[in-house]
Amino acid sequence: MSRTAQRRTARLHLGLTGWVLTLFSLYICARTWPIQTVGIATALTLAGIITVRRSSRARRVRGRGRFPTALPARLVRWIPRPRRGRPAHLDDYLALNPTGFEHAIAQLARRDPAVHRAVRQGGANDRAADVLLRLRNGRRILIQCKRYRPGNNVSSEHIQMVNGTYRDIHRCDLAVIVTTSSYTRDAIRTNTMLARPLLLVDGPALTAWTAGGPPPWAGLAA
Template sequence: MSRTARRRTARLHLSLTGWTLTLFALYICARTWPIQTASIATALALGGIVTVRRSSRARRIRGRGRFPIARRVRWIPRPRTARPVDLADYLALDPTGFEHAIADLARRDPHVHRAVRQGGANDRAADVLVSLRDGRRIVIQCKRYRPGNNVSSEHVQMVNGTYRDIHGCDLGVIVTTSSFTRDAVRTNTMLRRPLLLVDGPALTEWTAGGPPPWA
């Protein structure tokens, strides 16, 4: 017999001896003091029941506390707004919603790997960043302007000054729901690599399934 087996056998014999002596002592006590023994046995039984119930309740509470978010919070999908189909739909959006709509429109192009809305404070003329599957990167500046409020030459110069050196992109695009001033168009033609200017009618054509400006 191995040493481990001998130890287990010795512990078993010791346990049996202890229980035998305990039962014998209870028997003697019951014969000598029957009423007192019965009272003590009842108190011990009730104490054991209370202890078991408290332990079970504590385990249930700990179990609920392990994953409170998973048990109490129900995931609710974010509702999607309808895709714009014309300029009126785009004009009904706020500037942030318009940027998201343009990013979604860019993602419809199968050549686009990723299009992410970046607009915000100090965005340096980058409202949407587009990554094409051929490796090119594109900056889109979004201008949700009412008809008659045209994009100026200053915006053309701003995008031209940031899309390469600051954002590391290969192409700059300005998308607007209105149009561009004559000075903006003239400034764009003077650039070594002109930007892609998308006005309201071109945006409507793109939305209807036409090719994206970088195609």
């Protein structure tokens, strides 16, 4: 038998002996002083209950401390948080994979009190809808997410694809493209030709939004 097991066995025997002696003493006292014995037994019972509750509460507190610190980090990693008033760096977004970036944008959209629901769609056949959100006023917005490295700009083809699906297929009132890079000149020119231009969020605009700025649809939410 190991030393640890021996110590546990010794403590168990000691505890049982103490309880036997306590019960025997109460039995003797009860035959001699019944009223006083009831009071003592009540006090011991209350003290035992208080001790057990405090011990259980202490174990719960200690147990919380045993959870790995990586767990809350994983829960909040989707959105880079500003540090001491400074905006989050785009590298925080670029460190995510495309799916993680879509989740990050959906969570960022949920910060807006005007947003009732924001759901990440994504997938091979998403038809340009990475995130779909509904405002509290009933309007629907489609967001396409492009986690691109600087220099790999969003092209005019993406503008045309989103414009061709967000109303007729997804029944949305507005479309937004969010990228960590920027847009080509042709993409910006194409967007200005649309009857209802898309909202184009580039890297600096995304950084400002993450740091607490208004969402791209701020005017539509009124």
